[in-house]
Amino acid sequence: MAEEKLPRVVVVGGGFGGLEAAKKLACENVHLTVIDRTNYHLFQPLLYQVATAALSPADIAAPIRAILHKCKNVEVILAEVQSVDVNTRLVHAGDLDVQYDYLILATGARHSYFGHPEWERLAPGLKSLEDAVEIRRRILMAFEYAEKISDPAARAAAMTFVIIGAGPTGVEMAGAIAEIARHTLARDFRHIDPSSARVVLIEGEPQVLAAFPEDLRTSAMKQLQDLGVEIRTGVHATDLTEAGLRVGDEFIPCRVKIWAAGNNASFVGKSLGVPVDRVGRVLVQDDLTIPGHPEVQVIGDLANLTGKDGKPLPGVSPVAMQQGRHAARNILNMIEGRKPQRFWYFDKGSMATIGRNKAVADLHMLHLSGLPAWVAWLFVHILFLVGFRNRVVVLFQWAWAYFTFNKGARLITRNFQAETRPPA
Amino acid sequence: MAEEKLPRVVVVGGGFGGLEAAKKLACENVHLTVIDRTNYHLFQPLLYQVATAALSPADIAAPIRAILHKCKNVEVILAEVQSVDVNTRLVHAGDLDVQYDYLILATGARHSYFGHPEWERLAPGLKSLEDAVEIRRRILMAFEYAEKISDPAARAAAMTFVIIGAGPTGVEMAGAIAEIARHTLARDFRHIDPSSARVVLIEGEPQVLAAFPEDLRTSAMKQLQDLGVEIRTGVHATDLTEAGLRVGDEFIPCRVKIWAAGNNASFVGKSLGVPVDRVGRVLVQDDLTIPGHPEVQVIGDLANLTGKDGKPLPGVSPVAMQQGRHAARNILNMIEGRKPQRFWYFDKGSMATIGRNKAVADLHMLHLSGLPAWVAWLFVHILFLVGFRNRVVVLFQWAWAYFTFNKGARLITRNFQAETRPPA
Numbered sequence: 001m002a003e004e005k006l007p008r009v010v011v012v013g014g015g016f017g018g019l020e021a022a023k024k025l026a027c028e029n030v031h032l033t034v035i036d037r038t039n040y041h042l043f044q045p046l047l048y049q050v051a052t053a054a055l056s057p058a059d060i061a062a063p064i065r066a067i068l069h070k071c072k073n074v075e076v077i078l079a080e081v082q083s084v085d086v087n088t089r090l091v092h093a094g095d096l097d098v099q100y101d102y103l104i105l106a107t108g109a110r111h112s113y114f115g116h117p118e119w120e121r122l123a124p125g126l127k128s129l130e131d132a133v134e135i136r137r138r139i140l141m142a143f144e145y146a147e148k149i150s151d152p153a154a155r156a157a158a159m160t161f162v163i164i165g166a167g168p169t170g171v172e173m174a175g176a177i178a179e180i181a182r183h184t185l186a187r188d189f190r191h192i193d194p195s196s197a198r199v200v201l202i203e204g205e206p207q208v209l210a211a212f213p214e215d216l217r218t219s220a221m222k223q224l225q226d227l228g229v230e231i232r233t234g235v236h237a238t239d240l241t242e243a244g245l246r247v248g249d250e251f252i253p254c255r256v257k258i259w260a261a262g263n264n265a266s267f268v269g270k271s272l273g274v275p276v277d278r279v280g281r282v283l284v285q286d287d288l289t290i291p292g293h294p295e296v297q298v299i300g301d302l303a304n305l306t307g308k309d310g311k312p313l314p315g316v317s318p319v320a321m322q323q324g325r326h327a328a329r330n331i332l333n334m335i336e337g338r339k340p341q342r343f344w345y346f347d348k349g350s351m352a353t354i355g356r357n358k359a360v361a362d363l364h365m366l367h368l369s370g371l372p373a374w375v376a377w378l379f380v381h382i383l384f385l386v387g388f389r390n391r392v393v394v395l396f397q398w399a400w401a402y403f404t405f406n407k408g409a410r411l412i413t414r415n416f417q418a419e420t421r422p423p424a
Numbered sequence: 425m426a427e428e429k430l431p432r433v434v435v436v437g438g439g440f441g442g443l444e445a446a447k448k449l450a451c452e453n454v455h456l457t458v459i460d461r462t463n464y465h466l467f468q469p470l471l472y473q474v475a476t477a478a479l480s481p482a483d484i485a486a487p488i489r490a491i492l493h494k495c496k497n498v499e500v501i502l503a504e505v506q507s508v509d510v511n512t513r514l515v516h517a518g519d520l521d522v523q524y525d526y527l528i529l530a531t532g533a534r535h536s537y538f539g540h541p542e543w544e545r546l547a548p549g550l551k552s553l554e555d556a557v558e559i560r561r562r563i564l565m566a567f568e569y570a571e572k573i574s575d576p577a578a579r580a581a582a583m584t585f586v587i588i589g590a591g592p593t594g595v596e597m598a599g600a601i602a603e604i605a606r607h608t609l610a611r612d613f614r615h616i617d618p619s620s621a622r623v624v625l626i627e628g629e630p631q632v633l634a635a636f637p638e639d640l641r642t643s644a645m646k647q648l649q650d651l652g653v654e655i656r657t658g659v660h661a662t663d664l665t666e667a668g669l670r671v672g673d674e675f676i677p678c679r680v681k682i683w684a685a686g687n688n689a690s691f692v693g694k695s696l697g698v699p700v701d702r703v704g705r706v707l708v709q710d711d712l713t714i715p716g717h718p719e720v721q722v723i724g725d726l727a728n729l730t731g732k733d734g735k736p737l738p739g740v741s742p743v744a745m746q747q748g749r750h751a752a753r754n755i756l757n758m759i760e761g762r763k764p765q766r767f768w769y770f771d772k773g774s775m776a777t778i779g780r781n782k783a784v785a786d787l788h789m790l791h792l793s794g795l796p797a798w799v800a801w802l803f804v805h806i807l808f809l810v811g812f813r814n815r816v817v818v819l820f821q822w823a824w825a826y827f828t829f830n831k832g833a834r835l836i837t838r839n840f841q842a843e844t845r846p847p848a
Contacts, residue, residue, distance in 0.1 A: 038836065039564065039568060039834070039835070039836045040834070040835055040836075056480035056481065056482045056483070056833075057480065057833075057835055057837065058480045058833035058834075058835055059480070061835055063612070063834045063835075065609075065612035065613070066612060066830070066834070069611045069612045070611075072614075074614075075614045076612075077571075077572065078568040078571075078572070078836070079572070096572065129835065129837050130837060133837070140463065144463060144502040147501075147502075148501065148502070148503070148520065185489075187493045187494075188487070188489035188490060188493045188500075189489070190498075190499045389821075389824050389828075389830070392820060392824075393817060393820065393821070396816060396817065396820070397813075397817070400813050400816075404813075406490070406813070409480075409481075409482035410463070410464070410482075410487045410490070411463070411464055411481055411482055411485055411487075411553065412462065412463045412464075412502070413481065413553050413554060413557070
């Protein structure tokens, strides 16, 4: 095919960074290959709403093929990349080898359990749709279990929810679980009072949302407390077991634990053979390329690039999206014989939602709390949600939930064929 | 509690029959306990749309607690019932024993593989949300796999979909898969042409939709053929393997097989100690009670009651819903010292949808085909869908899919933590 003569650009990862790069390159004069281990782009900022039964998985996911199918020189491959050989310019994905002239690596990050991988089963994190559906199942099952049993201690443990880590995800989970208990499930049970459920948020830093300015951190704490969330700051979780976990010198009996603490960069970065930081992020040059290989760029959560404040740029979607677009521009420049350009992050600010009418928004000049921050959060997230269809469905579900206090996706689903059979 | 003095009514099963009975009894002077092994009522007639990526699981499921929470004397228990002891009037569900004065047993049916349980893994049926999501995964994965490989034979097998059984579910699945291939996925791939996918529908009877009148059976065949579905009637599937299956004396290589052939009644029926039929349905008396135990009624797919035509009433939702309401009335009668009444099924007719603008509807006096039947089908199903929220979401998704030929829920999701790890 004529395509074969075009420069081969490979984008690994269909998250915010990879998708932006792909969209920018899709209809250019390149042969573009996008590789992801799922068939959809996931709108991660709303993943906590799937985990808390407000939205369905399909509401926040869009098939990568469908997003890119208009441009004929784009190929999408569903495969998990294990490594990259920068010398032979090959991407290895199982038994599949993909040749590239230019590579954008955007495989992101997964949870890190600080050397306790066995904790993942006990306290799942929130990165994938599978994680979210499993967390939803655990939260809803805890109430079902508490309703069935009579032992007060076991019942109390079942109705105690501990979230480890008070970054945006931890704060959003804590707020959403508190709201389910206080509102959504309030009238559904006969032997328990869901609104008496304990939601405990644990943070090693002195305050929640460490990345936010002082006044908003304080406001977020206050708004969480209004929802009845217990906040323990300056302490770390230890001794995770089925029965509970230790926080400082107190053991909290609890059935459901959710991990929102740490991230490790994807293992693919290490295969590049260039320096990585403590959490495995590739130390990229200021133009997003790696030393000695201008044809390889690393972006998003997988990249460590120092920002104006001397700290690495945060692992948030705006950084990834801007880097994705920049990396695409760099490739188009290089194809035309120009040099890759330096990347500058334009920080528009950040937001975290806490619950109904509750949020914080740091727009630099302007700090918002409560209703105005929450409304701003709604608009931004609807705006950035991929696909008209998803926007309408999510908007409707939110309106419905807002006026009825009801959550639409309260399903406890199990794995295929996990159903019990007749007693043998 | 005062409740304790009320007659204890237990409904086992939150399907169409059980839920109708529960809704009728919920606010009466009884202590009602509803037991189901899921926390939601599933709108089964639309399950095939989850399996074919048109709808999300939550769109066709409503939490049983939420449906019944208005009435204070209703208790909902999430548990799987193993057996009933009609002498001690106890329902056994795991380590839970529930006492009843009146029982409505509505545990439904599951697939039957005609003595080949090993086929379930190879050709899942469509009864639960877990089944539907797994079938969706297999259908979408087949195209992804075909896109990646080059061996023509393996590719052809991956793009061949065989549905075993041409009742309403089989017909709906065949039509929906054909439409995904011809329309939804048409532009998404580069190395395969999804519209060349083969969809084969196998039926042991001489025609599809055996329960429908002659003219509609013929029309359904015609409409399926218009969608490119290959129909093999009067033959049975044998020798199911990963590689394919035998139909008559031909072996069809195919990756995805879907079972829509036979049902067996739930095993709970056998524990009643009264006669059951060949497929395990309880032979109930004409008032839905079982011999010698007027306090026990069996309804829906678990019951075998002979209709006016001398054949057992079909396992469809209208029968279950009418029986549910009748069983509830019988209990209220018995509580007031009156006898349970004879049940008569009022058959309003039946419908099956085949695809966009394609369906058949048997309204007795009136036989509809194509667009009019399809429109009638839409209205009836939206009308009966539980919950205003679900209705609006489903209506919107359908409108969206109709005008864009797009399906909203094209997700390939795996089991929790099934993701591959870095090569050790």
